[in-house]
């Protein structure tokens with residue numbers, strides 16, 4: 023990315039070239055470098071293309087997810103998401119072609135075909151997603167051809183996901199690969215049509231801790247049905263009904279905007295952005311959806327729901343705000359969408375956001391973040407642990423929201439932590455989620471353990 | 486329903502072609518763990534950042550610690566032109582920014598497929614005075630995470646260990662194998678208790694179980710010191726624990742510095758711990774201290790006091806070969822029946838050793854598999870069930886589907902904490918294993934029994 027940026031002040035533990043990836047709001051007008059590749063030698067927190075594709079597709083519950091590559095790529099992504107299923111748990115099994123040296127030398131296509139045959143024989147799944155990994159990309163296996171043949175042979179969907187990671191370390195490329203695979207899956211066969219309904223699709227919702235079910239219950243109360251979610255608690259058959267929706271909600275902008283645009287083009291389904299993190303965001307999103315339907319009864323029910331839920335949420339937030347006001351927070355999450363939502367919630371809790379970063383944010387996202395945080399907040403792209411540590415200490419942070427790799431770093435620094443990543447197990451969406459989030463932030467920021475940390479009798483008394 | 490494994494048994498001996506629910510992972514994670522056992526070391530993953538992220542995450546989740554490692558951050562260019570330029574830049578950047586004493590590079594499938602020549606690249610790299618760069622080749626389409634651990638251990642020896650030609654020092658080297666820091670600490674304690682000085686590496690104590698200090702130390706206080714590793718070439722002998730994880734390194738040290746390696750099991754269970762103690766006793770002509778005799782006696786006493794609680798119970802054991810082998814041996818001592826024994830790591834030796842143990846104990850009808858997967862184990866269990874599962878977190882689906890309790894031992898354990906700090910090795914480890922196993926079975930009993938059988942005294 024070519025940017026005309028002025029240099030921010032240099033900071034010690036950062037690689038020189040990375041100065042372009044860090045900025046402090048209000049101090050300069052520089053544009054942040056993001057969606058760049060990580061530097062050689064960085065302790066990067068970033069994942070890979072395959073991982074991006076996998077997290078998007080993984081919650082398709084009754085599909086087999088076959089990872090074509092050496093064993094590790096599959097082992098590490100075995101049941102990685104806290105996505106809940108109301109029926110099949112097939113997606114939580116781990117399938118790998120377990121490539122060996124001879125496969126790498128002579129090509130892995132025969133083994134892939136044999137694995138597909140075996141899986142069909144054992145499980146009879148309605149669809150198999152076949153993910154390519156870096157090595158497969160290197161040795162040039164033609165997974166598209168293998169999948170096509172297998173699909174023919176078995177009369178089921180065998181869908182290639184081209185997620186060789188080395189092209190770029192960025193998850194966004196993987197989101198795109200997953201989007202491609204989804205569009206392929208839902209495209210009606212020649213001569214078939216999908217009946218139009220008044221239902222909506224819910225894109226970028228992965229049913230972490232049952233979040234899809236929660237939103238579904240709100241919508242149902244309003245008189246609106248979900249057609250299918252992409253991809254939380256979805257099945258192959260449900261997904262095929264996707265073209266029948268009248269509206270697409272887009273939740274996680276990073277992974278699903280492009281899919282929403284494609285659905286608009288191909289099937290004429292409009293989309294709106296929603297955000298169910300935080301009570302305010304939830305209320306706004308519900309109103310947006312209701313007004314799309316333009317039905318008075320729906321509007322009335324929506325307002326009733328919001329009023330009732332807000333009555334429950336407000337006192338809780340107020341109570342926690344008393345304890346949390348003035349505490350200092352840091353955020354480091356995958357996507358900017360989530361970062362924005364968390365900033366808003368933390369501010370509702372009276373906290374100050376000192377430091378914000380994402381792994382895969384885009385230029386516009388960073389601009390948006392900068393516009394809502396206060397002056398002096400550090401905004402950073404693809405932070406490495408040294409940088410995170412530096413700012414956590416420098417800004418005297420009390421609590422951090424992030425993913426598993428930051429958790430133990432934060433703890434070591436004596437800083438509370440809330441998991442807001444896709445591997446968390448508890449739902450943080452909706453009104454209930456706002457309450458839970460507030461409670462989690464409070465529990466970790468004000469844990470009694472910190473008292474024992476501060477009052478360590480073995481250490482000399484510090485003033 | 487978490488039970489997705491079909492009921493119909495696979496035709497006898499139909500191994501899965503790929504892997505379904507594997508009992509292994511890839512080499513670099515083992516190499517990374519071994520490298521973290523050197524003080525001041527930053528492991529470096531030569532490949533794309535995705536792999537490195539996964540390996541760090543796996544270690545973080547198991548140990549509940551930050552696991553630091555840098556990456557060459559491959560992009561398409563590297564796959565066309567090779568990764569040499571990335572690696573040289575990486576080495577320069579890492580020393581400039583993270584100031585490690587040593588960088589331990591491991592490869593990934595990607596750099597292996599490209600065929601990067603690491604020794605040459607390292608020779609050409611700029612390495613600051615007094616710092617080190619070592620490497621291990623860790624292609625994951627070969628072996629498992631244990632192979633990767635072993636390869637890095639060998640790399641450490643061949644780059645660092647030296648012999649000064651003087652008579653050997655009365656000191657033992659300990660190669661602990663791929664075990665938790667709690668186990669490493671316990672093994673060292675036993676050797677120290679016997680009055681024998683030792684050098685242990687890799688040593689992840691106080692690295693992967695470090696205390697909260699309110700400040701972050703990229704290189705925590707623990708880990709084997711480089712000068713000690715160098716000096717290990719002057720030790721009298723090497724206690725090589727675990728054939729899969731340590732023997733290669735011990736053999737290399739023997740060749741390079743003429744330090745004889747004593748191949749031992751990882752000391753899990755009475756017999757394997759006895760073997761370790763006897764090896765130290767014979768190797769150094771020391772007496773077994775009373776303290777260890779008491780510890781051993783306590784284990785025997787406890788076994789006798791509790792044996793009826795688990796005697797005759799059927800167990801399925803799965804995990805890494807160096808842990809599963811002595812564990813199976815201990816289960817036999819406990820009077821339990823190792824019905825199914827599986828490792829995901831390849832090596833026919835595994836089946837041979839276990840089968841021989843079973844045969845000697847007169848146990849028939851067990852199934853043993855190297856390079857197996859949990860799919861296969863699950864099918865066996867569906868055919869004939871067991872009373873207890875022992876293995877890593879990944880066994881919990883089977884545990885739930887079949888309603889069999891799971892005792893968590895090995896790597897990875899993602900769903901419980903504290904265990905990396907607590908040993909299963911040595912005599913103390915025996916007590917812990919007995920406690921875990923018998924408590925698990927008793928809790929089951931209490932949960933399932935009728936009111937009239939619900940006893941205060943068991």
Ligand code: SF4
Pocket residue numbers: 091092093094095096155156157511512513536539592593594595625
């Ligand atoms: S490519 Fe190889 S090194 Fe990387 S995660 Fe996959 S198996 Fe492991």
Ligand code: SF4
Pocket residue numbers: 070071072073091095154155156157185186187188533534535536537539594595
């Ligand atoms: S090899 Fe590629 S796909 Fe597999 S984990 Fe590494 S970066 Fe991801």
